[in-house]
């Protein structure tokens with residue numbers, strides 16, 4: 001049997017931006033409903049140590065997200081384990097249909113559906129994710145001080161990450177399956193001048209290998225894309241930098257997108273082009289992509305939604 005509910009503020013997504021929006025919207029007495037989606041807690045539930053969340057010198061990603069959920073609940077946010085399957089932003093109240101069959105109507109919607117790092121899809125990559133394999137140099141570079149690192153990719157992100165990682169690593173090997181980088185010329189110049197970086201052309205990762213107890217990476221085997229020759233590269237860290245995919249499917253035909261699918265918001269705010277629809281976190285941000293910046297945008301979105309609702313009333 002279908003079931004319909006109305007809320008002033010519907011928050012879609014349960015990463016740092018969603019839960020922070022939940023805390024702020026609850027404290028503004030807006031009685032928000034937050035739909036968690038397929039990955040309750042978001043991307044941080046897929047990692048281990050987080051060392052850059054202010055107030056915690058070190059915290060496990062999944063633990064931090066359990067605390068954020070509890071915080072949002074304690075403030076009065078209703079948290080629902082469901083997935084939004086379609087969203088109609090053409091008229092107010094906005095309408096969201098969910099996987100369970102419930103229809104939500106909302107005066108304001110805060111989109112917090114995040115993004116996903118793209119992975120190679122190798123079983124050995126999966127095995128060492130969070131234990132030497134990472135998709136975020138800003139998050140994890142610090143763990144590899146004085147160590148050898150491999151970066152995989154050939155675009156701006158890969159080159160930027162390789163350059164950034166030379167602040168920590170003794171050596172960075174950039175593995176690229178072609179013989180040309182797709183990065184901006186200025187970045188390529190910097191890469192070529194950096195004595196710590198070696199680029200391995202026409203190679204792709206064949207396998208990540210390491211120890212089981214404790215779980216940790218010792219290196220990668222790369223395969224030449226033309227000759228099939230396998231080479232062993234010792235490394236303690238492997239950074240996959242082949243791009244990110246923002247989760248904008250629900251709104252891709254309704255809102256303006258930028259940089260390959262990120263939702264556009266007005267500079268300095270979380271307002272989209274549709275009044276009453278706000279977007280926060282990695283869904284809008286292809287530059288910073290951090291838990292703390294996402295949480296900051298979640299706060300902004302709730303404050304923007306509060307102002308919008310007050311103006312309607």
Ligand SMILES: Cc1cc2nc3c(=O)[nH]c(=O)nc-3n(C[C@H](O)[C@H](O)[C@H](O)COP(=O)(O)OP(=O)(O)OC[C@H]3O[C@@H](n4cnc5c(N)ncnc54)[C@H](O)[C@@H]3O)c2cc1C
Pocket residue numbers: 012013014015016017018035036037038039040041042043044046047049050051052053082083084085112113114115116117130134135136139140247250280281282283289290291292294295
């Ligand atoms: C392996 C890894 C390690 C990282 N380490 C760090 C770190 O150490 N420090 C740091 O600051 N950042 C780190 N990050 C980045 C950080 O996790 C992200 O910047 C942050 O999680 C983005 O938060 P968000 O709220 O935008 O959404 P996300 O965390 O991306 O969450 C998106 C949410 O949207 C939900 N959703 C998606 N579609 C729907 C739908 N249709 N209906 C309902 N819900 C939906 C999902 O279920 C999920 O809950 C790491 C990322 C990864 C992948």
